[in-house]
Every structure is written in C-alpha cells, then in structure tokens.
Amino acid sequence: MHDVDVPAHAGASSDPSPTARVPGAAETADALARARAEGAGFVWVHHTDPGEGDLSGYAEVLDLHPLAVEDLETGRQRPKLERYPADEGGSVLLSARPVRYDDSRSAVETGEVLVVLGDRWVLTVSREDEGVVERARGRLDEDFLALGPAAVLHGVLDVVVDAYVAIASELEVDVSDLEQEVFSPDDRGAGTTARVYQLKREVLEMVRAARPLVEPVRRLWQQDLDLVPEEARVFLRDVADHAQQAAESVEATDRQLGDVHSAHLAEVGLQQNDDARRISAWAALAVVPTVIAGIYGMNFQYMPELAWRYGYPAALLLMVTVCLVLHRAFRRSGWL
Template sequence: MIVHCASYHDGRRIEAPDDLHGALAAARAAGPGGFVWIGLFEPTAEELDQVGREFALHPLAVEDAVSAHQRPKVEAYQGSLFVTLKTLGYHPAAHAVTGGEVMVFLGEDFVMTVRHGADTPLSGLRAQLEKDPEVLRYGPSAVLHSVCDTVVDDHVEVVTALQADLDELEADIFAPGRVHRDTAGRIYGYKRQVMAVRRATGPLLEPMLRLARGGEPFVRAETTPYLRDVTDHLARVNDQVEGMDRLLSDILGANLAQVSVQQNNDMRKISAWAALAAVPTMIAGIYGMNFDDMPELHQPWGYPAALALMALVCVVLHRVFKRHDWL
C-alpha cells in the first residue's frame, strides 16, 4: 500500500494531489528539478505492478520488490536504478536481532521506497529531509543517500547494543567463582545474532562501494561524497562485527578450556578421596580383620595398632593432598 506520496521541486515540497498520478503530474509540470517521492509498505503484487507500469519499472525489479528476501544489491535497468538494503532491529530483553528490507527505485523524476518488515526505520526520514532543502534539492539522489545513511546508522546502533551485551556476557562467564549452566548455549545464541547482523552488513558493502564510486545512472555526482561517508561507516560496522565473531569464538574456546580444567580438578579430588578410602581397605584386606588380637595373631595390641595405622596414613595423605590443592 502507498503510505505517502508527495511532489518536490528545488528541494521544497509543492502543493499537489496526494494520489500517484496527480503528484507525478505536478512534479513534471514544475520543470527541471521536480520529482515525486512515493513510500510503500509491504505492497501486494497488484499494487506494485500498477506503480511499476506508471514508472516503466523492469519486471524483474518489481518481482524482487514484492517477494523481498533479497541480498543487498544495486541493479541498473533502463529507466531506473534498483537498490536493496537490509534493515536491522535489536531487542535486548530477548537478545534477538530482527530484520527487514528496504528497496529503492530511482529514476530521473521519481524515487520510490518499498519497505518490508517492522524494522524499517524510515518513518521520520521524509520530515527530516523536508527541513533541509539544500540537501533535498539534489532530488532522488538525496533521498537514496538519506535512506542508506539511516539504514547504516541503525546498523551501528544494533552493533553497539550487541557489543554491550557481549561485554556483559564475557564478564559474567569469567567472573571468579561463578558456575554457569549451558554457557556454550548462550555463546552460540550470541553467535547466531552476530551471524544475522553479518548477513545484513557484509553483502551491503559492495553495493555501497559501487554507489560511492559514482557513475551509476540517476545518482548525481554531488551526492557521492555523502555516499562515501556512509560506506566508511558501514566498513567500520563490518570490522566491529568481525571482531565480535572472533571474540565469541575465543570466549567459547576459553570456556571449554575452563570446563576442562574444572573437570580435571574434580577428578583430582575424586582420586584423592578414593586414595584415602583405599588405604584402610588395603590394610583390612591384608590382615583380614577376622583373627584374634592381630596382627600376626594373638597380640593384644595388634587390633588397636592396625586401626591407628589406618588413621595415621589417612591423615598423612589428607595433608599431602591438601598441600597440593587436590582437596
């Protein structure tokens, strides 16, 4: 469905009907520099086909915009430029990264944004641009830059929030004396969130580099410095995401080593207690404990001596194990 439709000329909004045909006619009647900006949210195939016929959009681009689930890309068609972006949202309470998509159709006198998913942060973008006519005067290219900038800024916020949660996870896992269950599961959960971010930010770098280099149809040269700035922000995001992924792998490896050390300590303690129990068993096995006045038969001091020997050996072993931190 069409969420918003407006006409602009020389960076300022002009009075025009709010329907597609009227807005487009007003923009073209305003002369050079006039364009129409249409915003759609999860349109049906019929709705997008209708708009596509109005602007002579390529059927493949229209099909991609309807089905969504596209990789970030830039495709040049006759009469239009098609740009796909992945959007992100982060819910700290659930530790979950969610996503959406924004498609941008760019032409000589029109720009159309198609949004899919709840995490498509473009609601205030139109009002923000209308307050800055010096930027909006660059026409559809200015809208494209602002959409890319907004999406990448949201990527930065998501990665920053995820990094903060990851720092808390690291401190919690390696806190002295803390024992956690299912730590590996928690780490893998964060790795899945980082992977979801990488699927959005990683493939976007190549399309942004294409736009920043210039030469793409319908992208004015005046906007390429701004697009290069967005590309630089995106590159930093990708570096941060790569760092988080490596950190999670290191945390997982360190945690597994920590578990192994703990298991070794437990085995040492079990072995020490087993040794303490084995000594009386051994002595009792040798002498049988079924004769009168042992050891060596008929010696009145033999029975208490055997018990004293057992106690003495157990005390000595306990001290030795304690000194070596086995107990």
C-alpha cells in the same frame, strides 16, 4: 493491500509544501508526467509489505523491470545493488537489512527495506523495518530533496547505517563485559555459556546485515551512475565510510567473541579437570580403609593379626596413618 502514499517533491510547482500526497497508480502517473514536463521535483512511492501483484499498477507506471518487481514483492533479499535498463533511463535497486535491538528479548532483529531510483521517481518498500522510511523522511528537508530521488536513497541508508553503528557499539560493550565475566573467579560456566551463544547469534545477525551492504554503498558513489548526481555522491561516500566502520567493528567483535568463547571453554575444561582430580583424590582416600578392612574381613583361620590383642587398634591406626599421608601428598600436588 497495504498503505500506499505517494509524496511528490514540489520543486517548481505551485504547491507551497515540500510534498503533496496522491493515493494511487493513476495519480502517480499524472504526478510523474508533471515532474518530467517541468524538469523539477520527483515522485516518491512508499509501500509497506507488498504481496504478489500489489505493485503491478506501479510497475507499469514506473516501467519497473520484472526482476525488480519480483524482488520487491517477494522480499528476503540480501543487501545488493542492481541496475535495470528501461526506456526512461532505467532504474537502480538497492536492498538493505535494517536492524534494531529488542530489549525485551535481548536480541538483534532485522527487517528489510528496498529503494528503487528512477529518473524522476523513487519507490521504497519496507518489511519489519521499524519505521526506517518514516525516519528517513523526517531527516529530509527542502534543500536536500532538491538533489532528487538520490536524496531519499541517502536518507534511508543514513538511518540504516546509523543503527548499525549504534548497535555495533552496544555489542562491543556486551562482549567486553562478557570477557570480564569469563575471567572472573565467580564464573561457574552454565550461565556464561548461554550468554556466549546468545551474543554469538546477535553478532552473526549484525554481520549478515552490515558486511554485504558495504560493497553496494561503495558502488553508489564510486561508479558513474546517471541516477546518482555528483552532489549526492559526497553524502553517499560518508554513509559508505560509516557502513565500513560498522562492518569492521562487528567483525572485530565477532573475532573477540570467538576468542572469549575459546577462553571460556578452556576455563570450563580446567575446572572439570580440577573437579576430576578432587574426586580421584577423595576416592583414593576412601580406598585405603576399604582395602585394609576387606583383607581382615576375609575370616581365614590362619591370620596372625586376628589373634593379636592389639590387632584391631593397629588396623585402625594403619588406616588413619595412610589416609593422612595420602591427604598431605594430594594437598601438596594441588589435587585437594
């Protein structure tokens, strides 16, 4: 069992702090009943990397739909928005894929965070998210928490999308640097090819994370969801704009990287053609003396040049002359 904390927004209660922590499902039920009775505040449950059955107690208290419980405990969900009916107004589940850049491995890594909204409660589940929920909690002040559970949803999405925008900008710079490297005269191909495929993997990770999240976030502020108050939709619309910006930036970077890859392959092909021409030219230069030497090395009895006093220097002069003519021709044609 992993750590579970249940912050309850104080609202009209006597607790002077914005949140009060209670440890388990039974206490969660009491806090939720108090929030519903007072008509103010909400309960926030956070669970890190739950396994099968870890959320069973909370599922009963929060009246979670079985499909929602399955998604929360199984994980590996694509970014999506789901609505589930229930006795207390139902719930809304949103899943997202936080990203971070690992400098030590020069790779984009993705985690997972799921947020479930209820009438007076919110449940967050995270896996390998590098503290997304904790950072979201740090951004939420007393006034913003007054918006209810939707404030938590906005806080989590805001942290996730801000990371999208930042990493998308870094990838743009990396691809621009790679583009300059490809067209550099010092580019020899091997290291550049590896860098192209490494960046391709990073960009694809970002595309898989950012692009599918655009539509769920748009639905949050455009659709008439009872669990998302009008005051929160203005903030969610801003997050949706940033998510769209990040997705478009990543897709543009992906296209640019594809163009850079094609240009790099063309450059490699031209370099290989140049190498092949040089090899062919030098091979032709080597063939000329080989042919002449081969002819006069057959040792037939009746070969006039064999008895000629100047036959040997004449053969050498012929070899040199033909080689020089060929070399000059190859230089003019650009083969050498």
